[in-house]
Amino acid sequence: xxxxxLFANVPSTDYLGxxxxxxxxxxTVADFVGLDRREVARVAGVSSASVRWDQKIPREVLDRLxxxxxxxxxxxxxxxxxxxxxxxxxxxxxxxxxNLSPRDMIRYGRYEKLRRFVMDALVENGIPVPAxxxxxxxxxxxxxPKEATAA
Numbered sequence: 001x002x003x004x005x006l007f008a009n010v011p012s013t014d015y016l017g018x019x020x021x022x023x024x025x026x027x028t029v030a031d032f033v034g035l036d037r038r039e040v041a042r043v044a045g046v047s048s049a050s051v052r053w054d055q056k057i058p059r060e061v062l063d064r065l066x067x068x069x070x071x072x073x074x075x076x077x078x079x080x081x082x083x084x085x086x087x088x089x090x091x092x093x094x095x096x097x098x099n100l101s102p103r104d105m106i107r108y109g110r111y112e113k114l115r116r117f118v119m120d121a122l123v124e125n126g127i128p129v130p131a132x133x134x135x136x137x138x139x140x141x142x143x144x145p146k147e148a149t150a151a
Contacts, residue, residue, distance in 0.1 A: 011073035015081040018069040026062060027053040029069045033090055039107055068106060071115050078122060
């Protein structure tokens with residue numbers, strides 16, 4: 001049994017600069033996809049007043065934006081690192097996605113379905129299986145970074 005696809009859920013390279021200094025740049029992800037504070041709150045299931053971009057970012061916001069960042073980076077991998085094409089793909093309605101844009105799928109809470117579409121398309125197109133991306137997420141209790149693998 002071949003397990004190489006087991007690691008295909010994370011990008012091989014940080015093409016879009018979302019993990020500068022090994023820490024997720026949450027605001028950069030939201031801006032790239034075109035999500036305002038209210039939309040970020042909705043997709044993360046928190047109040048818009050609680051959305052912030054500093055070290056006290058709510059765990060729910062950080063988790064959801066990490067998931068979105070991984071999908072964006074996988075699409076960028078398909079486009080060989082072209083950020084302009086990647087952003088355009090997220091903004092453009094797609095007949096294979098029910099004539100919704102990937103951005104709208106995220107906004108309407110259909111992130112998981114979008115992720116599955118992206119993963120299937122990468123496998124179908126023979127995109128090289130990437131290695132894991134190590135990211136650092138600040139441990140909110142101690143302020144010390146801890147290692148995690150984006151998934």
